[in-house]
Amino acid sequence: MTRTVGFLIFDGFRILDAAGPIAAFEIAGAHARGAYRLSVLARRAGAVASSSGATMTAIAFAGAPRFDTLVVAGGLGTYEALKDEGILACLREAARDCRRVASVCSGAFLIAEAGLLDGKRATTHWSRSRQFAERYPNVRLEPDRIFVRDGKIWSSAGITAGVDLALALIAEDLGEPVARRVAQQLVVYRRRPGGQSQFSALLEMERPDGRFGPLLGWARERLGESLTVERLAERAAMSPRNFARRFAEETGVTPARAVERLRVEAARERVEGGRAPIEAIAAETGFGDPERMRRAFLRAYGQPPQALRRAARLSA
Known part of the structure; x- marks a missing residue:
């Protein structure tokens, strides 16, 4: 069974928020042939500049195939992305159609803005926790967690925590042994001790x-x-x-x-x-x-x- 995984980016996204989880899923696919098909998505097709200036090439999410899992990046451009109704509409549609929707770092702001976290537990980067809690009082923020799962919605803390999140998603799909092998190849903890x-x-x-x-x-x-x-x-x-x-x-x-x-x-x-x-x-x-x-x-x-x-x- 091949699972399709989309990575949603936008102008000013942080490149490791997308690249870290992409690498984890790529390695998992090498251990379990055909397990994943990966795509990078954006508002418009083409090169999308990260906050570092480095770019990723994306396909337009309008008309993209249905995804099993959607991972939403964060970054300095998050606040501008919050104003983009097209991105928010994409997230709402994904929540209806995808088996899972996940966020990395400040990507939690986007899924919260789309209404996907109302009444749910979530986390985000520790430095933005107070701002998040004030903006989204209906979300039960757990600021010290590396990642949080509430039903089909997952959220993770800052930047490298996207890898922790991806490993948990891989373990759910392919089992703990594959997740451990991916962690070994990435030279990271399978389960990082402690919180943020x-x-x-x-x-x-x-x-x-x-x-x-x-x-x-x-x-x-x-x-x-x-x-x-x-x-x-x-x-x-x-x-x-x-x-x-x-x-x-x-x-x-x-x-x-x-x-x-x-x-x-x-x-x-x-x-x-x-x-x-x-x-x-x-x-x-x-x-x-x-x-x-x-x-x-x-x-x-x-x-x-x-x-x-x-x-x-x-x-x-």
Whole structure:
């Protein structure tokens, strides 16, 4: 059985949003001959310029054959594409006819604008989560997920998460062994541990010209140890009082809250990616007490560790 997969692009799309999933499906087709037929789609046929200036050649989606799966790219041009009723109409039609519709990065804005995510769960790039939530209040955004499936609609986080998404789609079609072989050839995780927060938290707390980036990295490698303000201040060669004031001014959070965020993200990675007891994870990541870790999870994610573990297993 040959499944047709279309990749919808537009002026200013990010090239890896399309090229990453295309490569994954291409390799899967090499392992399972005839499994996929791939096409790049756009509003008009011809070369479509990405945000980098590199182009992809597309066929016009009007009159294109019916697709089993449609993957929607994101990128800097997303906001202009949101104004294109032709693209939105294509997505609505695809939702009626395709078995699956998926988005990469800010492509989630396009499928949400088309009304495909109303009342559904979804994710997008962590840096655009707040904007997405404000614009689409009827969508149940899960900002820390690498990808989310809700019925026939799939969405994924930023850029390389499109490969994670493609691997999950391939596993659904061809089985886990083929997906694992594709991941091996791409030299990526089959199931990436943790969520987006492992990539975003330090970036959110660091300034490009800030002095505390190395300290945060140092602390992250020692989460199981005592990380008091005094110890952090000593590492930063500052008095505790001056350190606490300067740290809060630069990062926007207190040292204690920064350490908690690093710990809760490390704990979530272990909770979702393994089977270790919650008590052991609390000890490893410096919480010590499982109840203390539970309260931190509720503050950060609105859910306790056990709920996130169950959700991760259901989506695996």
